Each structure stands twice: as structure tokens, then as C-alpha cells.
Amino acid sequence: MTDSLPAGRPADGGEPPGGLPPTGSAPDAPAPAVGRGGRRRDQAIALGWLVAIWVLLWGDLSWGNVLAGLVLGVAVLLFFPLPPVTFGGRLRPGALLVLAVTFAGELVTASLHVAAVAVRPGYRPRGAVIAVPLRVRTDLNLALTAEVISLVPGTLILEVDRDRGVLYVHVLDVRGPEDLTAGRERTLAVERRIVRAVGSPAEVRQLDFEPADRRDHP
Structure with a gap:
């Protein structure tokens, strides 16, 4: 079972119509001198x-x-x-602690879930690939979010669309559309915790916006 690509994405890989980035994202802005x-x-x-x-x-x-x-x-x-x-963010100890504790809890629960699927007699789990557009499209946020997602059992990053800020995530044990929605929400929740832990104030404000692909194509 494979989820569809983000709505509005043309087959030739061009930009979707109306897919402007959220205010303040400026993905094409030149990087500051270092x-x-x-x-x-x-x-x-x-x-x-x-x-x-x-x-x-x-x-x-x-x-x-x-x-x-x-x-x-x-x-x-x-x-x-x-x-x-470059790292232009701000380290926030409280949010870092929330990120670490939540990540540890997800490791335990996901490991137990994958183990239960593996030992269930006669059960053949179905996988899916979902496209998740992120709200903060910096290279650092893409890398950190992709790494955290891949370290959790049952999820794996297959591809990163750097230009459009989209992660393509393979999820295990998909039984219906609600599991696809839950997979997207988990990925966006990871992004939210990472940005709140190490992001700049402008990046934290971007979390209030829906990703461009989801706003333009509900």
C-alpha cells in the first residue's frame, strides 16, 4: 500500500501551483557568510x-x-x-529535555509494537510511503527530523526533497487511512519538538503555519 505524493506535485518534479512557502521561511534566500x-x-x-x-x-x-x-x-x-x-538557533534546555524524553518513550513503544507484529502468527503487515512537507525547510531541520524519524523502529526515511522540504517516510503496519494521518502527525510532532529545542525564534513562529502543500491542497 503506497500513499499518494503531495497533491499538486507534477510528474516532472516541478513546483506545485501556488506552493509558496510560509511567511518567513525564505528557502531560497542566500545563506549568511560564515x-x-x-x-x-x-x-x-x-x-x-x-x-x-x-x-x-x-x-x-x-x-x-x-x-x-x-x-x-x-x-x-x-x-x-x-x-x-549554519546554526542560527537557540538551545532551550527545557525543550531539549522534552525532546529527549519523548524520543526515548517512542523508542520503547515503537520497539514493542514492531516486536508484537514480528511474533504475531500468520500476520503480514502492510507498509506505506507517505509524503510529509515540513514547515521549517532549513537543511539542519530536514537532517535532524529525518534522523530522529529513522532511528524509531517501524519508520524509515526513503527520500528527502530538499528543494520543497518534503520527507518521504516508510511506515510499517498500515491498516487504514487513519494510520497514514497518524504517521504524518508523528513526523510533524518530531519537527515541532526539534524546532522548539534548537530553532530560532523565527523558526518557532513558522510552526504556527500549515505546510504550503497542505494549505494549498487540503
């Missing part, structure tokens, strides 16, 4: 995320895994440089 100190800070943050992802993938917090993650992270940043992603 000094040497800013680049080093951004690289250090990226290296920290790469090490954390490496440890999470192995599921074992040890000095060996941390050291291997550091070596691989440095190699990735040196040999496969990505476009600079």
Missing part, C-alpha cells in the same frame, strides 16, 4: 552528530566505538564535504 570560527564550530557540531549516530547504530557506548566514530567522522568531513549548514 567566518573561520563559525565553520570550525559547525564542523565540530557535525562531527559530534556523526559520532553520536555511529554509536547509536552500533548500540554500544564504548571507547572503541567513540574513537571509530571520530575517525570516520573526520574522514567524512574531509573527503566528502557537504554544503555548510
